[in-house]
Amino acid sequence: MQKIDNVAELAAICKRMRRQVIEMITEAKSGHPGGSLSATEIVVTLFFDVLRHDPANPKWNGRDRFILSKGHCCPVLYAVMAEFGYCPKDQLNTLRKVGSIYQGHPDVRFLPALEASTGSLGQGLSLAIGMGLAARLDNSPSRAYVMLGDGEIQEGQIWEAAMFAGNNHLDNVCAILDYNGIQLDGFVKDIMNLEPVADKWRAFGWHVISTDGHDIAALQKAFAEAAAVKGKPSIIIAHTIKGKGVSFMENNPKFHGMAPTREEAARAFLELA
Amino acid sequence: MITKTKFEWKLGAATREAFGKALVELGRTNADVVVLDADLSKSTYTAEFGKQFPDRFFECGIAEANMVAIGAGLAASGKIPFVSSFSAFVLNKGFEQLRVTAAFPNVNLKAVGTHSGISIGEDGPSQMSIEDISLACSLAGFVVMCPADEVAMMKLIQAAVEFQGPVFIRAGRAKAPVVYAPNQEFTIGKAVELTEGTDVTLIATGLLVAESLRAAEALEADRISARVIDMHTIKPLDRDAIVRAAKETGAIVVAEEHLVDGGLGVRVAQVVAETHPAVMEFIGIDNRYAESGSPDALLDKYGFRAVNVAEAARRAVKRKR
Numbered sequence: 001m002q003k004i005d006n007v008a009e010l011a012a013i014c015k016r017m018r019r020q021v022i023e024m025i026t027e028a029k030s031g032h033p034g035g036s037l038s039a040t041e042i043v044v045t046l047f048f049d050v051l052r053h054d055p056a057n058p059k060w061n062g063r064d065r066f067i068l069s070k071g072h073c074c075p076v077l078y079a080v081m082a083e084f085g086y087c088p089k090d091q092l093n094t095l096r097k098v099g100s101i102y103q104g105h106p107d108v109r110f111l112p113a114l115e116a117s118t119g120s121l122g123q124g125l126s127l128a129i130g131m132g133l134a135a136r137l138d139n140s141p142s143r144a145y146v147m148l149g150d151g152e153i154q155e156g157q158i159w160e161a162a163m164f165a166g167n168n169h170l171d172n173v174c175a176i177l178d179y180n181g182i183q184l185d186g187f188v189k190d191i192m193n194l195e196p197v198a199d200k201w202r203a204f205g206w207h208v209i210s211t212d213g214h215d216i217a218a219l220q221k222a223f224a225e226a227a228a229v230k231g232k233p234s235i236i237i238a239h240t241i242k243g244k245g246v247s248f249m250e251n252n253p254k255f256h257g258m259a260p261t262r263e264e265a266a267r268a269f270l271e272l273a
Numbered sequence: 274m275i276t277k278t279k280f281e282w283k284l285g286a287a288t289r290e291a292f293g294k295a296l297v298e299l300g301r302t303n304a305d306v307v308v309l310d311a312d313l314s315k316s317t318y319t320a321e322f323g324k325q326f327p328d329r330f331f332e333c334g335i336a337e338a339n340m341v342a343i344g345a346g347l348a349a350s351g352k353i354p355f356v357s358s359f360s361a362f363v364l365n366k367g368f369e370q371l372r373v374t375a376a377f378p379n380v381n382l383k384a385v386g387t388h389s390g391i392s393i394g395e396d397g398p399s400q401m402s403i404e405d406i407s408l409a410c411s412l413a414g415f416v417v418m419c420p421a422d423e424v425a426m427m428k429l430i431q432a433a434v435e436f437q438g439p440v441f442i443r444a445g446r447a448k449a450p451v452v453y454a455p456n457q458e459f460t461i462g463k464a465v466e467l468t469e470g471t472d473v474t475l476i477a478t479g480l481l482v483a484e485s486l487r488a489a490e491a492l493e494a495d496r497i498s499a500r501v502i503d504m505h506t507i508k509p510l511d512r513d514a515i516v517r518a519a520k521e522t523g524a525i526v527v528a529e530e531h532l533v534d535g536g537l538g539v540r541v542a543q544v545v546a547e548t549h550p551a552v553m554e555f556i557g558i559d560n561r562y563a564e565s566g567s568p569d570a571l572l573d574k575y576g577f578r579a580v581n582v583a584e585a586a587r588r589a590v591k592r593k594r
Contacts, residue, residue, distance in 0.1 A: 061351070108378045116349065117378040120369060126339045127374060130346015130354075137307070137328065137352070144346075157370075160339035168331075 004048040007216045013048065013083075014040045014216075018245045019272045020079040020092060026265040028096040031104070034255040036076035038180035038213070038240040039147060043068075045219045046145060047080045055084040058113040062142055065115045065131045069124020070149030070178065071105040072257070078102050078111075086113040122155025124148065125175060129165050132173040132233075143172045143227065151183030154192045159204070165233040166205020174226045175206075175235040178213065180242035182253050201235050213238025246271055280486040285451040288444040288479075289387040291426035293318025296355060298427075299434060300326045305351065306434065309344050311337050311358045316446075317387045319357050341367035341384065345374035348381045353434055359393075360386025360402030360443060368408055375439045376412040383433050384409075387444040389419075390530030391558070391575055392480060394446070397565040402443075403558050407535025409441035410508045416461055417508040419443040419529075419537075421482035424453040425505055432461050443479065445530075447568045450483035452503065464511035470500030473586045474518035474525045478504045478537050480577070481528035481556065487579035492586055499586055507537050515544045519551035524589035526554045528582050530572075533557035552592045554585040 004010060017040050025031035047053070051064045068077050075095060082089040087101060094100035101110040105119025116127050128146035135142040152158065165173050179197070181188050188194060198208045207229045211222045219238070226234035242256065243249030246268040249260075260268060286294075299306045300322050307329040314320040314332065323330035333340035337358055344354035356363060363386045364371070375382040389402040409417040416436060420426040426444065433440040452467070459465070467482070468489050475485040482503045489499040500522055502514055518525055525545065527538035538555040545551050556576065563575055572578060 065350075116346075117373065120373045123342045123370060123374055126342030126370070127346035127349065129339075130343040130348070131350045132346075133307075133331065133343065134347050134350030134352050138350075157336075157338045157342070160334075160336035161343075164333060164336070164339055164343065167334075 005220065010044055010048060010216050014044050015245070015272055017044060017076060017079045019269060021075045022246070022260060022265050022268045022272070024075045024079070024092050024095045025259045026262065027093040028259060030096060030259050031075060032072040032257050033260060034182065034242040034249060034252070035070060035073040035149065035178065035180065037244045037246065037249065038242050039073050039178045040076050040244065041214050041216055041219060042147065042176055042178065042238055043076050043080050045216055045223070047084065049220060050223045051145070055086055058086060062140055064142055065128065065144045067116045067118065067124045067128050067144070067146040068106055069118055069146050070121065070152050071118030074106045077106065081113060087111055121149065121152040122157040125158055125161040128173050128175070129161055129170060132170045135172055143174060145174050145176065147176045147178060150177060150179045150181065150188050150194060151191070153177065153194060162201065162204040162206065169231045170233045171230050173233040174223070175233070177235060177237045178240055179237055180240040182242040182251065182256055184256050186253050198237055205232060207232045207234040208237060209234060210237045210239065213240035214244055280490060282483070282487065283451045284448040286423040287446055287448050288420050288422065288426045289316070289446060290318050291423040292385055292387065292430060292442070292444050293321055295427045295430035296322040297325055299430070300329065303353065303434060305353045307331065307347055307352045307354045309333055309340050309354060309356045311335055311340050311362065313358050316359070317357045317385070319355070337362045337366040338370050341370035342374045344382050345370065345380050353381060353383065355383045355385055357385040357387065359400060360389040360405045361400055364402065364405045364408045371412055376414055379414050379438055381437055381439070383440045383442070385442045385444060388446040389443045390445060390479065391563040391571045392445055392447040392530060392568040394568040394571060395565050398562040401563055403532045403563070404535065405443060406507055406529065406531045406537060410535070410540065412439070414439060415508065416440045416506065418461070418506050419478040420505055421479055421503050422449045422452045424455055424457055425459060428457070428459040429461070429505060432459060436461055445480060447480065449480060452482050452486070459505065462506045462509045462511055464514040465503040465505065466514065467501040467503055468499065470498040471522055472498045472524065473590050474500040474502060474522045475528065475582060475586060476502045476504050476515070476518065476525060476537070476541055477528040478507060479530055481530060481582070484577065484579045485528055485582050488582035488586060491579060491583045495587065497586065497590055504537060507540065510540055510544060512544050512548070515541055516548045519545050519549040524552040524593050526556065526582060526585045526589055528556035530577055531557055533559055552589045554589045556582055556585055
């Protein structure tokens with residue numbers, strides 16, 4: 001697969017993906033725009049530049065895996081997967097409608113190219129660990145990437161998994177924390193503060209990389225650093241802005257789980273032109 | 274068929290021990306089989322697999338939810354994982370993971386719960402899994418099995434590996450009476466009819482199979498002819514065996530070391546209600562938790578003996594008239 005590592009090109013793709021996300025969620029009249037917009041650079045950089053994958057052979061055993069553990073942010077994942085032909089672009093706007101392959105949360109029954117069905121928070125890291133263990137057994141270079149939400153890591157299973165990966169020196173697992181600071185009920189720091197979050201992961205035996213999650217060059221560097229670390233799993237703590245790219249959605253808890261109106265969508269498209 | 278020859282009560286290995294033995298055999302023959310445990314490998318008997326195949330054994334610590342989902346990840350990458358712990362923990366603490374990471378995407382995960390029922394004994398009710406059949410059967414697409422003895426466990430573990438999809442297998446702590454000859458064959462979803470009978474059918478699973486065979490002998494003395502069926506697969510049920518029992522004997526007793534709510538009994542009753550009416554009686558735990566005690570004392574006290582099964586059968590036969 002031809003990789004794209006040019007930052008300007010990737011930035012242009014991100015803008016297009018954001019427009020797609022807004023369109024899909026507006027058509028669906030429900031969904032979670034904020035977290036798709038905060039995760040856009042991460043998902044785009046992964047699929048276009050970092051992951052070893054083959055759209056012509058989606059189940060190639062040597063591929064890298066990507067699990068969207070914060071499954072409610074699937075619009076950006078669907079939009080990016082459609083770019084590679086894993087699923088049809090012309091059906092993206094059927095998101096959340098009956099009969100659509102674009103389910104409200106990722107569902108492998110409808111879209112087999114997905115690596116996992118997610119949506120119940122807290123489980124994706126364990127799945128990635130299972131895939132990492134399988135790759136290690138098979139002496140495969142395959143790596144398992146998993147994106148976690150910040151609110152999601154309030155789940156206890158995340159820390160069971162973190163302890164396991166640290167103890168087992170699982171250096172083919174890389175987590176990305178989409179640290180946008182907002183969850184459904186409000187600001188993460190008010191609901192259940194995560195800080196000092198980097199220290200927590202370090203204490204569990206992880207290599208921690210903190211970066212700006214919207215700076216594509218910085219993300220590329222972070223992924224390269226994570227891949228080079230031996231004997232430890234890595235987590236990229238990506239500082240992001242919920243609703244990034246649409247001024248009235250940015251840092252606004254309202255758009256964690258609410259679709260924009262047609263008027264709001266029109267304003268968003270102007271900003272994302 | 275064991276008809277006519279007297280059932281000889283002889284204790285064999287516990288089904289958990291048979292599980293451990295089956296895993297070691299699988300370790301030798303199938304390189305894809307991997308085993309995960311949550312700090313109970315000496316009790317679940319997965320430790321020997323760990324000793325012989327250390328690369329394919331993952332100690333997860335006391336973290337069942339994580340264990341189940343790691344298993345699902347391994348399955349998604351083509352391995353055949355067995356996740357095992359006490360039944361009370363793997364199902365209750367891992368339930369959400371069994372649902373979302375195994376059942377819903379239909380992955381090839383095998384979950385084994387040992388120390389099921391009240392016959393775990395002295396450890397008491399927090400460790401007693403009396404709702405695992407109900408929970409496992411509520412997972413769409415899961416196969417749910419409860420082998421009666423060592424032979425059944427060895428063969429059904431093999432069958433579970435050959436089956437592509439999620440499976441839950443229930444094992445016990447106590448030594449299990451020997452029901453089967455080593456050459457007995459088993460098929461998932463196909464019950465074993467152990468004795469012929471015309472007046473009443475005793476449908477049992479797990480430890481209650483041997484108790485039901487003894488009950489059938491006691492009933493013979495009362496000139497009641499009892500058919501005994503080992504329903505080793507609780508999901509999918511052998512509907513044909515149930516329909517034949519309902520039609521041909523008109524009375525069914527279901528015996529299981531489990532809550533009556535959501536157990537094998539109510540699942541059999543559904544088939545009876547849908548197909549052919551028959552009188553039914555249920556041996557199980559009725560809406561309560563048990564207590565500490567020796568396994569034998571508990572099975573006596575809570576009514577899981579041949580005498581209780583036979584009594585229920587007499588009631589059922591009487592109600593037919």
